[in-house]
Amino acid sequence: MSASASPLAESGVIAATRARRIGIALAATGAVLFSAKAILAKLQYRYGVDSLDVLALRMGLSLPLFLVLGLRETRRAKARGALPTRRDLGLIAVLGVLGYYLSSLLDFWGLEYVPVSLERLILFLNPTIVLLIGLFAYGRQVAAREWIALAVCYAGVILVMVENLRVEGDHVLLGSALVLGAAVSYALYLAMSGELVKRLGSLQLVACAMVVSTAATLIHYLIARDAAALFGLPWQVYAFAAANALFCTFLPVTFTMAAVSRLGAGSAAQFSVIGPVSLVFLGAWVLGERITAIQLIGTAVVLGGVVLVSRPGANSVPIERK
Structure with a gap:
């Protein structure tokens, strides 16, 4: 019996x-x-487009992928009786505007002024912003070690920002403020989406929110400028936009969800630290951005602080339970 059980x-x-x-x-x-x-x-940006062009192309090209995903998840939800209610649809509309339209717009706008390494570092503050939202909006308690971790995170970002001011110029302040706005918008999305994720599932919510954000982006574009401006751009712009839609929007979502199913949300989230580190070196390699010792030290400080805040059970707003 034990011998037969051993191979199993x-x-x-x-x-x-x-x-x-x-x-x-x-x-x-x-x-x-x-x-x-x-x-x-x-x-x-090297081909004369701006943040709204980049966002409109990214969202428009990724829309068919998320529509297919949404249809699949809707069929699955219908089978298990988990279709969104009218109230859920209203909340999804708000989340789509916050999480993927406003956040992405501010992020791409900020990228016109800051290097990619600083952009990713500021966005990486999301867990700390969610924690602060929990403190002020939900009255959650914040432990002493969490305050220390928050101080470490923001000290690291300030260190990197000051170094980028020295290297890049004053426009870094505007870009940093825009990217921080993007981080706050996405943190609001995270803090407000908990109950919906429980009921609908993360993939169904993401697909629906992406459809809403695409509609918001295209409406913004049509109000701000002529739709014909999106046509006749250099072919490189469309090639990079297609890569952004597939490899940097759709695939990361599906990869992350597949990782969560195998590792659990807490363990999978810890690998997000690879993002800021990878951009420090990718920015230098692909874009020729400068890397200084102070930037590396500041990045390490922020990563350490966020890891402390993101440990299971550490967050005042429990992201893992969504």
Whole structure:
């Protein structure tokens, strides 16, 4: 009996180990790909487009992918009786505007003024902003070690920002403020989406929110300028936009969700630290951005603080329970 059970147990261990390795690879790849959207946006800016052009192309080209995902998830939700109510649809509309339209618009706008390494570092403050939202909006308690971690995070960002001011110029302040606005907008999305994720599932929510944000982006574009401006751009702009839509928008979402199913939300989230680190070196390699010792030290300080805040059970707003 025990002899026959042993191969089964060993097989189970092998399968679990394999699933964990695949989950780690998916989480790491998703973090790098999602961060690389800043690289592609910077490359597009070289051809005379601006943040609204970049966002409209990204959202428009990724829309068919998310529509297919949304239809699949809706069929699954219907089978298990988890279709969104009218109230849910209203909240999804708000979340779509906050999480993928406003946040992305401010992010791409900020990228016109700051290097990609600083942009990703500011966006990486999301867990700390969610914690502060929990404090002021929900009356959650914040432990002493969390305050210390917050202080460490923001001290690291200030250190990197001051160094970028020295290297890049005063426009870094405007860009940093815009990217921080993007981080706050996305943190609001995270803090408000908890109950919906529980009821609808993360993929269904993301697909619906992306459809809403695409509509908001295209409406903004049509109000701000002629739709014909999106046509006749250099082919490189469309190539980078297609890569952004597929490799830096759709795939990171699906990779991250697949990683969560194999590792759990807490373990998968820890691999997001790879994003800011990868952009420090990708920005230097692809875009020729300068790397200084102070920038590296500041990046390490921020990563350490965010890891402390993001440990399971540390967040005042429990992201893992969404």
